[in-house]
Amino acid sequence: MKRWMVYIVPLALGFAACNNAGTQNNSDTTLPSDTGVTDDMARDANRDILPSDSLRDDAKNLVKAAEDGLFEVRLSTDAQGKANAASVKTLAKHMQTAHEKVNKELVELANQKSIILPTAISDGQSKDIGNIMEKSGKDFDKAFVDKLESAHKDAIDLFEKGADKSEDPDIKAFFAKHLPELRSHLDMVKKEKDKLK
Known part of the structure; x- marks a missing residue:
């Protein structure tokens, strides 16, 4: 099973990237199409095909960044239809667009x-x-912004580690x-959080 995934997933990702290159789908939360590859599957596949421990460590960081990026796009996309405050909707749209890029x-x-990412x-x-x-109104806005804050703090830690090591x-x-x-x-998230107090 693992060997098939090693060969099929890169092809699937490659074809999906070509197929989606000229289209923008705001509900798309994948990298770039959901082939059902979880981060655990991606890590296992990378361990099998990458030659050195150092490249495997780099791959682990990319896998984590990919999964977190998918999460931010999905959360921000869903939030646009649920947010109460116009400024929260605007923030969600900005985050979706930026993280898709x-x-x-x-x-x-x-x-x-040749690193396999989760989709x-x-x-x-x-x-x-x-x-x-499940939340609504101002409670939703606060929960969404709180999650964005914690997600960005984690992302900054990961990207600092990646940039350094x-x-x-x-x-x-x-x-x-x-x-x-x-x-x-x-900074944008913290400003929005202050407005919601």
């Missing part, structure tokens, strides 16, 4: 490095989104490039 770049980099969020992340979506220069550059934007996102 980063996700696309991440897929291209992973394909160049689906974890069950835990799906449950987190479901719990937030990645062995592959292209992967290192990817993490370093996106750190300022993530910090800017966190």
Whole structure:
């Protein structure tokens, strides 16, 4: 089973990337199409095909960044139809668009490095989104913004680690490039959180 995944998933991701290159689907929460690959499956496949421990560590960070990116797009997309405050809707739309762009770049980099990425969020992340979506009004806005804040703090930690410790220069550059934007996102989220108090 594992061997088939090693050969099929890169092809599936490659074809999906080509097919989606010219289209924008706001409800798409995948990298770039949901083939059902979880982060655990991606890590196992990368362990089988990547030659060195250092590249495997770089791959683990990319896998984590991909799963977190999927989560942010899905959460932000869902929030746009549920948010109470207009400014929260605007924030959600900004986050969706920005993270879709980063996700696309991440897929291209992973394909160049023969790293397999997850195409689906974890069950835990799906449950987190479901719990937030059960809320309404100002309670929803607060829960959404709180989750964005914690997600961006985690992302900044991951990207700082990647920018500092990645062995592959292209992967290192990817993490370093996106750190300022993530910090800017966190500032935006904190300002919105202050408005909701």
